[in-house]
Amino acid sequence: MSRGLDIPTLLAAEAGSALMSALLMSVSPGVRGAPGAREAMLASWALALAFVLQLLRGTLPEPAAVLGANAAMLVGTGFVFESYRRFNDPSRTDRRSLKASVALVIVFAGLLATGASYTARAVFMSVSLFVFLFGGARELMRDDGVRREPSRLIGVSLTMLTGAALVLRVGLLLLGPPPDPDLLAPSLERSIAFFPATVMVQGVGLGFLVMLRDRGEAKALALATTDALTGCLNRRALEQQLERDLLLPPGQRPPLGVVLVDLDHFKAVNDGHGHATGDLVLKHTARVLQGAVRASDVVARLGGEEFCVVFRGADARRSAELADRLRLALATPVEGAPPSLRATASFGVTCFHPSRDEPWDSVFRRADEALYRAKALGRNRVEVAEPG
Numbered sequence: 499m500s501r502g503l504d505i506p507t508l509l510a511a512e513a514g515s516a517l518m519s520a521l522l523m524s525v526s527p528g529v530r531g532a533p534g535a536r537e538a539m540l541a542s543w544a545l546a547l548a549f550v551l552q553l554l555r556g557t558l559p560e561p562a563a564v565l566g567a568n569a570a571m572l573v574g575t576g577f578v579f580e581s582y583r584r585f586n587d588p589s590r591t592d593r594r595s596l597k598a599s600v601a602l603v604i605v606f607a608g609l610l611a612t613g614a615s616y617t618a619r620a621v622f623m624s625v626s627l628f629v630f631l632f633g634g635a636r637e638l639m640r641d642d643g644v645r646r647e648p649s650r651l652i653g654v655s656l657t658m659l660t661g662a663a664l665v666l667r668v669g670l671l672l673l674g675p676p677p678d679p680d681l682l683a684p685s686l687e688r689s690i691a692f693f694p695a696t697v698m699v700q701g702v703g704l705g706f707l708v709m710l711r712d713r714g715e716a717k718a719l720a721l722a723t724t725d726a727l728t729g730c731l732n733r734r735a736l737e738q739q740l741e742r743d744l745l746l747p748p749g750q751r752p753p754l755g756v757v758l759v760d761l762d763h764f765k766a767v768n769d770g771h772g773h774a775t776g777d778l779v780l781k782h783t784a785r786v787l788q789g790a791v792r793a794s795d796v797v798a799r800l801g802g803e804e805f806c807v808v809f810r811g812a813d814a815r816r817s818a819e820l821a822d823r824l825r826l827a828l829a830t831p832v833e834g835a836p837p838s839l840r841a842t843a844s845f846g847v848t849c850f851h852p853s854r855d856e857p858w859d860s861v862f863r864r865a866d867e868a869l870y871r872a873k874a875l876g877r878n879r880v881e882v883a884e885p886g
Contacts, residue, residue, distance in 0.1 A: 505685075506553060508689070509552050509553045512545070512699055513549035515703075516542050516549060517546045519704060520542035522703060522704070523539040523703055523706070529707070533584045533585050533588035534580070534583070534585035534586075534706070535710065537578075537581035538577070538581035538703065539703075541574045541577035541702050542699065544571075545571065545575075545699055547570040548568070548574055549567075551563050551566045551567035552567045568603075568606050569603045569606070572606070572623075572626060572627070573596070573599045573603070575627050576596050576599030577595075577596070577599075578630060578631065579630045581634075582635075582637040583595065583634070586637045586641070586643055595633070602626050605622070606622060606623070617676070620667070621672065625664075627661075631664075631698070634653070634657050635653070635654045635658050635661070638654050647713060647716070648712075649712040650709060652705040652708055653705050656698050663690050667690050670686065674686075722734070722735075725784075725798075725799040728784035728799050729788075730797050730798050731799075732799060733798065733799075733801065735798065736796060736800070736808070740754075740808070752810045752811050753810075753812065753850065753851060754808055754812070754849060754850040755814065755820070755848075756806070756807075756847070756849060756865045757807040757808070757824075757865070758805075758845070758862070758865045758869045759787070759821075759824070759843050760803060760805075760843060760846075760869055761780075761803035761804075761843045762842045762873075762877040762878055763842075767839070771835070771839065775832075775834075775836075779835065779841045782833065782835075783841060783843070787824060790824055790827055791809070794810045794811075795807065795809050812849070813849050814848055814849040814884050814885070815882070817849055817882075818880055821880045824845070825845055825878065825880060828841055828842065842877065844873045844877045844879060844881075846867070846869025846870070846872055847865065847868055847881065848861060848868060849861075849884075864885070868881040
């Protein structure tokens with residue numbers, strides 16, 4: 499009965515997987531320039547070289563094959579860590595993991611030069627690789643990353659699977675029978691070491707591509723639904739949200755308070771202080787509105803200086819009370835603007851009753867009439883239009 503999987507076959511599969519991952523990343527559109535993509539591609543090339551050099555033991559001089567393969571493995575795994583680190587935070591460019599890889603290569607070369615045993619070298623490599631892989635998984639999980647981008651779980655799972663195999667390998671090396679010094683000879687210890695590496699290579703390449711794809715789709719969705727300046731929903735996204743409410747049966751629709759917000763004398767702000775200050779006022783308005791509503795409520799920028807707030811579960815009277823709180827909160831200093839500048843706004847309030855099949859155009863028209871009345875009566879005030 500075989501003591502383990504066929505090691506040359508495993509190494510050939512790993513080399514092929516790494517090469518395929520590197521080539522896919524090289525030709526995939528949208529990869530170039532993405533945070534961590536260059537490092538992930540270099541990791542795949544380095545790991546492919548490591549597996550090929552392992553296969554060539556017996557053909558190349560033994561010290562060169564051993565040192566080259568392990569050096570490539572350390573550098574490749576360092577790039578894995580760096581790719582996940584950059585993917586999570588593109589601003590981190592100190593490359594400390596690559597410096598650590600070089601230092602570990604020097605230590606391994608010293609072990610090899612001083613005649614350290616296979617067990618000592620294998621334990622050193624396993625621990626070093628585990629630290630890199632654990633660190634990479636930790637980077638992907640940092641800042642609640644897996645919840646924000648669930649596809650990160652691919653990289654986390656595959657690196658931790660490989661890391662667990664490395665821990666088991668160390669246990670076998672230290673507690674099991676002395677290993678066969680011939681690396682290509684089948685054994686349980688080497689099967690445990692090499693088999694998960696095939697999965698890890700897929701995580702580095704294909705898994706990274708999946709993470710990039712999901713992030714790109716999320717960005718595209720954000721661009722399609724979010725106002726770039728303020729971070730509020732745009733008009734299209736607001737309409738889609740409201741249309742979804744109409745799809746519910748009448749008995750399940752929540753009452754909705756609709757509030758139109760229009761900044762007072764905004765043209766004078768742009769003319770007197772410049773458009774940069776006008777942008778600060780718009781951002782200030784968005785922050786105040788978003789900070790004062792519940793997660794279930796909706797804040798959207800309709801265009802120019804006009805915003806809309808939808809209060810779920812609020813009738814016209816309650817919405818008017820909430821709008822007046824927003825009005826007072828808005829008249830605070832605008833960060834970065836002249837201290838004397840205060841933003842005020844006029845508010846038009848109405849509500850949508852779930853029992854009625856009133857079209858949204860009619861609801862917004864009524865809120866717009868209330869808004870114009872607020873402006874006509876002196877601005878910086880709330881006016882209500884009750885449903886007829």
